[in-house]
Every structure is written in structure tokens, then in C-alpha cells.
Amino acid sequence: MMSKLTSVSALEALRKDILSRRDPEKTKLSVCSGTGCRAYDSDKVIDALKAGLLHHGLNEKIDVVTTGCHGFCELGPVMVIYPDGTSYFKIKPDDVDEIIETVDQGKVVDRLLYVDQGGNVQAKEDDIPFYKYQNRVVFGNNHFIDPENIEDYLALDGYHAMATCLNSLSPEEVLETVKKANLRGRGGGGFPAGQKWEATRNAPGDVKYVIVNADEGDPGAYMDRSILEGNPHSVLEGMLIGAYAIGAHKGFIYIRQEYPLAVEHLNRAILQMEELGLLGENILGTGFNFEISVHRGAGAFVSGESSALMSSIEGKVGEPRPKYIRTSISGVHGCPSDLNNVETWANVPIIFNRGVDWFTSIGTEGSKGTKIFSLVGKVNNTGLVEVPMGISLHDIIFKIGGGIRDGKKFKAVQTGGPSGGVIPEDMLDLPVDFDALTMVGSMMGSGGMIVMDEETCMVDVAKYFLEFLADESCGKCVPCREGITQMLHLLKMICSGEGQPEDLVLLEEVAAMTKECSLCALGQSAPNPVLSSLKYFRAEYEAHVNDKCCPAHVCKDLVTYHIDPAKCKGCGKCLKNCPVGAISGEKKEPHVIDLEKCTKCDTCFLVCPPKFRAVTKLSGNQTLPVSKPEET
Amino acid sequence: MSQINVTINGEHIQADEGMTILETAREAGIFIPTLCHHGHLDSYGSCRLCVVEIGEGERKKVVASCLYHIYEGLVVETETEKINNYRRIILNLLMHRWDNVPVILLEKYGAQNHERFVDNPTFCILCGLCVRYCRDVKGANVLGFVGRGTIRQVVIFPNQAAKYCPTCCPTEMECLHYCPTGVICSKYYGSRPADGQDVPHAHPVCINDDINVLDVLEHVGHV
Numbered sequence A: 001m002m003s004k005l006t007s008v009s010a011l012e013a014l015r016k017d018i019l020s021r022r023d024p025e026k027t028k029l030s031v032c033s034g035t036g037c038r039a040y041d042s043d044k045v046i047d048a049l050k051a052g053l054l055h056h057g058l059n060e061k062i063d064v065v066t067t068g069c070h071g072f073c074e075l076g077p078v079m080v081i082y083p084d085g086t087s088y089f090k091i092k093p094d095d096v097d098e099i100i101e102t103v104d105q106g107k108v109v110d111r112l113l114y115v116d117q118g119g120n121v122q123a124k125e126d127d128i129p130f131y132k133y134q135n136r137v138v139f140g141n142n143h144f145i146d147p148e149n150i151e152d153y154l155a156l157d158g159y160h161a162m163a164t165c166l167n168s169l170s171p172e173e174v175l176e177t178v179k180k181a182n183l184r185g186r187g188g189g190g191f192p193a194g195q196k197w198e199a200t201r202n203a204p205g206d207v208k209y210v211i212v213n214a215d216e217g218d219p220g221a222y223m224d225r226s227i228l229e230g231n232p233h234s235v236l237e238g239m240l241i242g243a244y245a246i247g248a249h250k251g252f253i254y255i256r257q258e259y260p261l262a263v264e265h266l267n268r269a270i271l272q273m274e275e276l277g278l279l280g281e282n283i284l285g286t287g288f289n290f291e292i293s294v295h296r297g298a299g300a301f302v303s304g305e306s307s308a309l310m311s312s313i314e315g316k317v318g319e320p321r322p323k324y325i326r327t328s329i330s331g332v333h334g335c336p337s338d339l340n341n342v343e344t345w346a347n348v349p350i351i352f353n354r355g356v357d358w359f360t361s362i363g364t365e366g367s368k369g370t371k372i373f374s375l376v377g378k379v380n381n382t383g384l385v386e387v388p389m390g391i392s393l394h395d396i397i398f399k400i401g402g403g404i405r406d407g408k409k410f411k412a413v414q415t416g417g418p419s420g421g422v423i424p425e426d427m428l429d430l431p432v433d434f435d436a437l438t439m440v441g442s443m444m445g446s447g448g449m450i451v452m453d454e455e456t457c458m459v460d461v462a463k464y465f466l467e468f469l470a471d472e473s474c475g476k477c478v479p480c481r482e483g484i485t486q487m488l489h490l491l492k493m494i495c496s497g498e499g500q501p502e503d504l505v506l507l508e509e510v511a512a513m514t515k516e517c518s519l520c521a522l523g524q525s526a527p528n529p530v531l532s533s534l535k536y537f538r539a540e541y542e543a544h545v546n547d548k549c550c551p552a553h554v555c556k557d558l559v560t561y562h563i564d565p566a567k568c569k570g571c572g573k574c575l576k577n578c579p580v581g582a583i584s585g586e587k588k589e590p591h592v593i594d595l596e597k598c599t600k601c602d603t604c605f606l607v608c609p610p611k612f613r614a615v616t617k618l619s620g621n622q623t624l625p626v627s628k629p630e631e632t
Numbered sequence B: 001m002s003q004i005n006v007t008i009n010g011e012h013i014q015a016d017e018g019m020t021i022l023e024t025a026r027e028a029g030i031f032i033p034t035l036c037h038h039g040h041l042d043s044y045g046s047c048r049l050c051v052v053e054i055g056e057g058e059r060k061k062v063v064a065s066c067l068y069h070i071y072e073g074l075v076v077e078t079e080t081e082k083i084n085n086y087r088r089i090i091l092n093l094l095m096h097r098w099d100n101v102p103v104i105l106l107e108k109y110g111a112q113n114h115e116r117f118v119d120n121p122t123f124c125i126l127c128g129l130c131v132r133y134c135r136d137v138k139g140a141n142v143l144g145f146v147g148r149g150t151i152r153q154v155v156i157f158p159n160q161a162a163k164y165c166p167t168c169c170p171t172e173m174e175c176l177h178y179c180p181t182g183v184i185c186s187k188y189y190g191s192r193p194a195d196g197q198d199v200p201h202a203h204p205v206c207i208n209d210d211i212n213v214l215d216v217l218e219h220v221g222h223v
Helices: A006-020 A035-039 A042-057 A093-105 A140-144 A150-155 A160-168 A172-179 A192-201 A223-230 A233-247 A262-275 A307-313 A341-355 A356-360 A393-400 A434-439 A457-471 A478-495 A501-517 A520-523 A530-538 A538-548 A571-578 A604-609 B021-027 B081-095 B103-109 B129-137 B157-167 B173-180 B213-217
Strands: A027-033 A064-067 A080-082 A087-088 A209-214 A250-256 A282-283 A289-296 A337-342 A370-377 A383-388 A411-415 A421-424 A447-451 A559-562 A615-619 B005-009 B011-016 B051-054 B059-062 B074-075 B143-146 B153-156
Touching: A006 A064, A006 A150, A006 A160, A027 A035, A027 A042, A035 A042, A042 A064, A042 A093, A042 B103, A064 A093, A064 A140, A064 A370, A087 A520, A093 A192, A140 B153, A150 A262, A160 A233, A160 A341, A172 A192, A172 A233, A172 A356, A172 A457, A192 A233, A192 A337, A209 A307, A223 A233, A223 A262, A223 A370, A223 A604, A233 A262, A233 A337, A233 A341, A250 A262, A250 A307, A250 A411, A262 A289, A282 A307, A282 B011, A282 B081, A289 A370, A307 A520, A337 A341, A337 A604, A356 A615, A370 A393, A370 A411, A370 A457, A383 A393, A383 B157, A393 A411, A411 A457, A411 A530, A421 A530, A421 B011, A434 A520, A434 A530, A457 A478, A457 A538, A478 A501, A478 A538, A478 B081, A501 A520, A501 A530, A501 B081, A530 A538, A571 B103, A604 B005, A615 B157, B005 B021, B021 B051, B059 B081, B081 B103, B103 B213, B129 B143
Parallel strands: A027 A064, A209 A250, A209 A337, A250 A289, A370 A447, B005 B074
Antiparallel strands: A027 A080, A080 A087, A282 A289, A370 A383, A411 A421, A411 A447, A559 A615, B005 B011, B051 B059, B051 B074, B143 B153
8 A cells, every 4th residue: 555645746756666666678568458358368368477477487577567458459369578569469378388488588479470461470569550550649558557556657657747737737727738739529529628628617616527428339439448448547637637727626437337347447546546645635735636436327328428428427317408508517416517538538648748739740730639449340450549630541441450351342431430421432531530520421429430341231331320329319309219210210111122212312301300400419410321321322222222222232131142053063052051941952963042932141152162152142133144154 | 687689580579688599489479389398397308399590691500499598699590491391300200109290380381291201109209298297396206208219208107106196186187288299198087189089099108018197096096
């Protein structure tokens, strides 16, 4: 148990002490233990490493750091060896002995190194394209921090920014700095954080609150989770700086109950802060008081909306309320409340530590700094990527993401989660920038980025997102509740071949109304998937409606399965695997699918050996291509 | 309270600070349709029929007039082409829940039953008037919402009903009078049926599957 720090100099003395106990040249094995890697048993790897080092008598010579997410979740468990930066992927507990031996001898285990799509081996983390093109300002420290150990954060200048603000800057100066840095909300809206802070600061009332929005709900997005799991103190430090600038003495962290590890790390971090006197009364002897309470959300997507979140904190149902009076004027319990997203808060200490000029040197005119995206979908490298604002979508998908899987063609990328929009290929040069993305009908959102290939049906995608929103809408206002219901109904009709040309007009009509008349941002952005896909992929909608054809062969009702007699060699694989016995044929003779029995389960298509590719999907008025029987 | 100058449909109007656009307009005799608004209750903003356009030129935006407070110099348009079109679409959507949307509204905005939409005839438009009356005025919380999104519905909580209904609304169920659709109906007390509606056959929405407000009240010996 550490004793309470009563002054800024005591904090700096502690930091000096921590650093004096550490040797930067000492070999460190940084192993990810975020939720993603844990799912791949990284805990067992870590245990094995610790036991192995002890067994070899190397535990004094080599450290193991159990860290949060490194980002390349797809290849987990991930390990980086410092100081030289060698990184290993897909480590099994059985690999541990070999790793320990080679580390001690200064060699590498070749089979655990990264191999790119072209077959090139990259030993060093910094040379791997997935990492090379990133700029990991917020996320980079995850590699060096054991989230359960506040000393690791302190060793990296942790709480230095907060101490400086509390001790030598006035709240106004802190506010000015954040305004100058033009830090915009990373939760999706992109509202300037400094302006929000200022409005809350200037709002009448003695009691003010600051809130961390950690109710990350977009399907497939987990940036905030990874920050909280891996580096909770960065968020807490940002929050304290904000509270000081605003004049708040109480903060809430609203976090999803579904993030148990993040909740655990957050609670532990708060305890450690209290022990050190970084929270509570008279923090670091500066006279500033602050307390934090952690609220766990019950899994409603809409509770990520600021006013719904605040209702939920008050113990009411998480339903949005009208925000004609901003929450910075009247938020939790009617008091001025400043709410920012996890990533926004995590950026704050960085601005103070590295300076406004440095921060604003990254990014575009209107969007400064970096943004973390969760890059998922049909892309070769999936995971969390942090990129400078202004980087093109093309660079993210093809340089960092390594292009589309299985050599398929890129079709579209969806940014901004379920209420974002799809962006087609000819707009891939678009820079990642709050305003640019909004202009083309999508949005930055919290950072979801789903890549789709040529085998994706855009109508089906719009339908998928609306199904999500139909569940997650709170149901309070008519445009959102009824609008989504009917839009979803129309999309289902279109996908099942019952669409009419007028449906497209009707979709646009309802979408426009929902966008402008809905009560909260969920409803206002819900039509985005429909409107953007209609705008850029109208031909695909028209094919569904006019020709009853799903060009991507996704919509089951519009697709039939056939076996090309010219290609089928009668191997019997499809026949054996068909779950409904719809396939018949003699051995070594072309097989036939009985369309009456076929349930379109896709099994025959998947099991047909690639050298034959005899099973074909047809849609609309497509016919089987006439191919000559091959010479045998 | 100080007086504020606003312009509604080009008409110059003076009103008290703190009033909403809807209140200001209604006081000046300007019609704005609503379904979820009631003078006894706080504004709720769910039906969105009361949307109006505010501001001028580039800065025009659509707001719910029942919630938006007036300020000096505010310019409001209540019947623009866009607004009337949105009201038509909202009414079209509502018609698939409730087949007795007041004819006067349907005619005014040209709304009609759209065959491409799916019907969801619960007859309840989830305006929350009954829920809010029961909760905010009577403090009883007998009625409440359950579910969210497209499956949201109003239900009665039987234990609350047993506790409050007999004493809270002893002579008649007062929530009945707030229901704009006549969905909360009572064969015992009569109801405020929507025109032409055969009341006992209206689908009572204040049910949880088969639990009806009235059955519960009967059960607890209230009727």
C-alpha cells in the first residue's frame, strides 16, 4: 500500500523512484491480455511464460508485462519483445519454452513471426504494415502498461498533465488549451470538446458533473473497451483535467455491464488513485476535490445517447429526452453536465503532455489528432487501428488492412456503426475527417469500419442495420419507431422479391421524415444506411425490384442453386452433404439439384471442390453459362 | 415574466418568456396538430405531429413545437410544404397502428392508408398520455411501458392496480379520458370511443397478453 501523495513534488518524487527501479534496456515480454487475446487463451500463455522464466532462472532478467489490447486481435495472442520490438502472433502455451530459450539467446522463433499476404516475413512490429501506417498516440501506450499497476502509468508520465493543470494552470487556461487543440468528440458527433466544457463551466449552478460515456454499442466496435481495459488511467486523468476546467467535483463513468474486464480494471484504477490521493479531497494538496462513481449500463444501445445515458444514471429508463436545452446546461439531476466519450477523455492528457502545437500538427483543417477505428469485415487484417485524421479510407483498408480477403473485389465500406452510411469504391480517396464523412452521407461515428466485398448485397446490409435499430430504438417517438418498422418492412419485401418500384421512393420519403423529425440522434441517423445505399447502389435495389435479381447472390428468396453439368464430375460430395437430400446423381455422372426440395442452405456451394466449382448460384433472369465439357 | 417578440407564419406575436412554440401558437389561434400533448401534463414529444420549421434561410431546422421554448426574435413557420409533407407521412405511419386517426387530420394533410406498409393494428399509438397521467398526476404507476423499439407497449402492472386503482380513481378510470384513440376502454364505464368504433371489440392495448385492466380491477373487487 502506497502512502497518499500530498503535493505535486511528492508525485514527481514517486515517479523518479519508480523510474530508478526500472531498466529501460531490460528485456520485457509484453503480452496482450485484452478480451480478444484472452479468448485465444493468452492467460495460459502468460502463466506459462512466468512459470517458464522461473524454471529457467530468468525471472530477474526478463519481465513479463500483462497488457491490454495491442490492436491486431485477429492474430492473438500477441506478444512484443522489448527493447528490440520483435513480435510474435498466435502464440500457444506450448510455444513458450522455445520463446524463452530464444529470447535469452537473442534469437527469434521464425514460425511465430508475421507473414504478410505476399509471403514476406516481418519480425519487428514496426515493420508490419498493419502497424507501420498507424499513428498510435492514444493506443500505443497499451504495450507498456499493465492496467492493474498504476506504477506503469506513472512511469510513462502518468498524471503529470493533471498535476500541471491543477498546480500551475487556471481552469480558464486549461479550457483555452483544449479549445486551441480543437479536440472534437470521438464518440461520433464530433462536437468540439472545449466548447462543451466551456458551456458547462459557464452554465448557472454550483453542482456540475463530468461524465465518461463508455456505453459503446456499435456492433463490432470495441475501441473504448480496449482503452479502458488497457489504459484506464489515461481516461481518468483526462476526466480529472476536464473536471478541473469545468469546476465539477463529481464524475460518472457509464460503462456497459457487458465489459467485465474493463469494469474490473476501471474499478481497480480508481482504488489505486484513491490510495495515492489522486482522487478525493484536496488532490495533491491543490485544494481540488473530485470523486467518481461507476455506473454499469444494462445493455441498451440507445443509452449511449447522452440524454438517455443521463436518465439512466438518474435511475430512470434510458430514454432520450429532447435536447433543445443542452445537457451542458441541464443534464444529470438538472445540473450542468459535460459528457465525453472514452477516447475523447484519453486524448486530453496527451494534449497537455505533448503540447497543442504537436497535437494540431496531426490531422486535417477541421479534425485534429488521431482516431481509433475498429477495422472489421472482409479485409485481410482486422483489429483496432489508430490513424491520423485525414488519412484516406483507401490507405486504411489497403495499406493497414492489407486489402480484401481471398483476392475478392472491394465493394463498400460502412463507417459510423449501424447509423452510419456506406461509402462506395470511387470515394475511397475520401479523407477520414468528421466533416468529409458527414458530407457523403455517412459519419465518423465512434469508429466502426466494416469492409464489404463483392459478395455483399447492399439491400441486405441496409436491412441488417435496420433490424438492429428496430430492436434498439427506445420506441418513444413515432418517426423512429414507426419509420424504422416500415422501412424495414419495405427492405424485407425487396429482399424477398416482392418489392415494387414505388417502394424506393417510399423508402426515401420515410427516411427523410425520420431523419428530420426524430427525437434523438438514434432516429435522426437511423435512415443513413438506407439513404446512402440507395444513393450509391441504386442499381442493386432496382435489380431486386425490377428483375427480382440479387446480383450478389445473397438474398435467398431470389437465388436458386444449380449444378453445371459440364463441370460436375460426379464426386458425390454435395450429394453426401445436402441436409435435405435434394441432390441426386450417379457416381461420376453430373448431379442435379431438385429445386423443390432445396432449402438454399449453401452447403453444396461450399463443399464443391474448388477445382470443379460446379455449383452455381443464379438470380433473376440469369441462366447457366454454357460451358463446353472438358476433354477427359 | 418578460414579454418576447416572435414571428409565427409572418404574424408578429408577443408572448411570455418560458412558453413553448405550441403554447404561443395556440394562444394566438394558430393551429398545430398534436396527439401526445395535453395541457395537464408535461410535454413529451413523441407523436412529432407538432413539428414546425424555425429560423430562416440556411439555418432553418425542424423542431417539435411542444418542447421548443421561444426566444426573442424567433421565426416560426407551422405549415410549410416540408412540414405538411412530414405530417402526412407521420399520419400514414400511424394509420397502420390505429385505423381511426381523426379524419380532419387525414384530410388536411392528405394522408392515406398505404398498401405498401405493414399493418400493426394495436390501436395504441404509444403517446404515453395514460402512463404519464397515472404516473405524474396520480403518482400511481399502474400503467407503464414495457419493451423497447418496435415491440414497445403499454401494460398494466397488476400489483400496482390492486393497490392504487380502487382508491386513486374511485369513481371512474380517469386515464380513459386521456386516451386519444379510445383504446383504453371500459364496458362498465363507457369510454371515449373513436368515432364508429365498436368499443368492446377494440383491442385493448393496456393488456399484457390477456391481462386486461378491467379483468384485474374485477379481480381485485373494484368493479
